[in-house]
Structure formats: C-alpha cells, structure tokens
Amino acid sequence: MVQEYRGEYPSQWAAIESIAPNIGCTSQTLLGWIKREEVDSGEREGVTYVGTRTPQGTGAREQGTAPCQRDSEAGECVFRPGGARPPPEVQKAFIDQHRDTFGVEPMCKVLRIAPSGYRRHAALLRDPSRHGVRAIRDERLRPEIKRVWQANMQVYGPDKVWKQMNLERIAVARCTVERLMKPNWVCTA
Template sequence: MAPPKKYPDDLRERATRMVVQARRDPATMTRAIKRIADQLGIHPEALRTWVKRAEIDAGDRPGTTTGDAERVARLERENRELRRANQILRSAASSFAAELDRPSRRRVGFVDSQREEHGVQPVLKALEQTPAGIAPSTYYAARSRPDSARAARDRELAGKITRVHEDNYGVYGSKKVWAELNRYGIEVARCTIGRLMRENGLRGLLRDKSPRTTRPAAETGRPVDLVKRDFTATSVNELWVADITYVHTAAGWVYASFVLDAFSRVIVGWQVATSLYTDLALDALQMAIWRRQAEGTDLAGLVHHSDRGVQGGFNWSSHHPD
C-alpha cells in the first residue's frame, strides 16, 4: 500500500476555504467536498478532515482545537523527557551519589549501563546539571582508551561480587562476600570488596534493633566443651554444629536454627519460627536425627555442639546417646 500523500499547507488552506464558501447548508457539504476535491486533485476524505478541523478551530464544531492538540502533544513529550531524566538521575544517585569525587571512569560505566535503555545523549544531558556530569568528549575519549590493569581487575571482581551478592538474596555485606570469595580461592582484600560494592550500589542487609538470640545458661549442669573450639571432622556424622540466626522481614523478625555437619558442610536439620521459643534449637536437632535415622544411619559417637544459650535445654557439646 502506498504511503498517504502529503499535501502542501497552502493547498489545504485553499481547499478548505473553497468548501466553506461553496456550501450554504450541511446538505450541500458532501457535494461541495467531492467537487472541489476532484477539481484540485485531493482525496475527498482528506478534504473532509481538513474542513472538520477548520470548523473545530473556528468554534463551529465541538472538539479539540489544533492549538490545544499541539499543546497537549508538547506537554506529553516534555513529560516523557522529564520522566526519563528522573529515572536516569535516580539510577545515578543509587550508583555513586555519595562518591561523586571519584574518577570519571565510574561515570563512564554508568552511562554505558543506561545507554541501551535511554541512549547516550539523553543520559549525558540529564547528568550535565549535576555533580555527576561528564562531557561528551570525555565520555567518548574514555571509552576509546583501553582499561588499566586495575580497572580490568576491578571489573572482573565486580562481576564475581555481584554474583555472590545475588546468589545470597542480596543480604551479604562485604565481610561475608569476602569470606565466600576466599572459600573459592579468590584472594582479595576485604577493603577492595567494600569499595567495589559501594561503587556498584551493593550493600548487605542492615540489622536494626537486633534481637538477642542467646541467653547464657546457668553454669550448673553445663556440659563441657568436647570440641575445644576445633570444628574439624574426618567423616560425616562425627560433629554437628548448631547455631541460631535471624533476619528482619516486612512482617517482623524471623528466627532460624540450623544444624550443620562439620565435615560435609551440609545443613542436616533446621527449624524456622517467628519467635525465639525455648525448643527452637532442639527441634532443629531432632529433625536432623530423624532424617539420619530414617536413612538407617548409625549416630553412635556423634558430637553435637551449640553455643551457650539455653534454647533447647542444652549448651556447648554433648554426645548423642547410643
């Protein structure tokens, strides 16, 4: 299908004026439009639309005038541009608003992260009136330069840090991310982890008004520490270690008790609750025992080690009864 024909503005005005002058009443409009359209080589429906628009602009027909339509279109366009700029600035604030004195390399990275969604020029324009602004020449020059060895290393580490952070539901801070990377043989200073997390807008879960999860038990009847702070084991079901942790949710604090096999590093039992009731840790231990016994596992000689809290009615180390 051929594209609609573009008529000159002077032809539109002339044709519309001829129709208005030719017709005397609404009954003659159709004939006037057809005759003048044929005379000037215009499609009748195009001419009918022009006449309708002229009547609206003159106030003879209800509807949105041309001026109002143009004003609405302009406001909608400005609104879209403002929303886009606002989104860019929010992203910039979350990325590096607290560290705007950093080198422009980070700002170049931010523009790169937004270019697919918004385009380079809109991002640069939105940033130019802020402390995070970067000149177009600086941006393109920085992109053409090869990364330094440190920048390449930082980029590689940032990807690994982001994966660890996301794999752990976004709750890990720099200390736990550092420990996790070291577990995989990635040696890096903890301060470097913290810097890269800040630069990439990553942060761990901040605990406010931390609940007290452990109340030291009375000294009377407390079992001795059988492991002497040595948490190594030579086989599975030799040493189980228990702990209680907590996380703040929209509904309040949630408590979780875990029993971990020191050899396999597998969680063998757990219990989750919305309150820190006395038997929380004991329920997790009983679950672990039940699961192993259901598999036919002999637990004779197993040592269970917990903190000195009174949850569950036991503390420190104890042999599992034969």
C-alpha cells in the first residue's frame, strides 16, 4: 500500500505516517513491515523468512504461527484501534444494552467478563453512593483541576496544576493530579 501511494508524498516516511493510522498501527510498525518485505523480496539485505512462512494465498498456518501472521488476502488479520478487545466500559455498555435479549450470564461468558464484575458495575450505576472513597474524591477534584487548568490558559501540565492547587490550599498528591488529567487533556507531561 505504501509503494502504491509513495508518489503522492514527498518521502516514504510521509507516506507511512499518512497510511499507518488508517490501518491501525504505528508508523514504526509499518516501517518494520516494509523493511521485512524488502528483505523477503530481495530488495534489502538480511535474513529472509520466506522459507519459514506458509505459501501466500493459502491461508494455511504452520505449527505455532500466530493468527495475525496468516495471509492478509484471506481476511485473517484484522487491525483494531485500542487493541484486540474493546475496553471494559464498552463491553459493559453492550451488556446493558442487550441484557434483556440475551441475558447477563451468557454474554459475560462470551465476552470473558466476570459476572460479579458486571454486577458491581450495574450496582454502581443504580446507586452512585456505593462508589469507593477514592472515586468520590476524584469526582470532587476533577472540577478543581479543570478550573486551575483553564484559568492558566490550558497550558499547565500536571506538575504546575498540582503546585497551584497546593497554593490554593487544596491538598492533593501530584500523582493524583497526573492520573486525573491523563485521560482528559492532551497537555499531560
């Protein structure tokens, strides 16, 4: 794919950086695959793996070959953003949505989620007062962190937000500020 679109970009790296996010991998990973293909095709020096792989187009596997190393033309390899499985929050939301149709236990078994974990999630949705002390404190701190961050033109990282909060007599650990800022703001250091 990179070779096909190489002419549209000023360099191979520019083509790689453009294509990699579209197929769900990093630029370095795609570059490694390109180099491996160049070695296998003889364009680059190195140890080839052509003899150890299965013939292309067959979709067959050698003993011990990972499923993602199969022939991509057979549709065996899939790139998904965020890993092989959806995050637990997405899985639990799916169960919430379809629990009346399929039942909780069978879906937990298929999704490999402990039913007790799902029940805990459902109980917290029904009664937010059951959240732990840390979760309750986090909910109180998030608006304060956001206020300090926005008051300083949204350029403060966790360290400066923490220092400012301590100056304002809001007792909080630096690692807590960092943990709470990480999922919401790009500016974390």
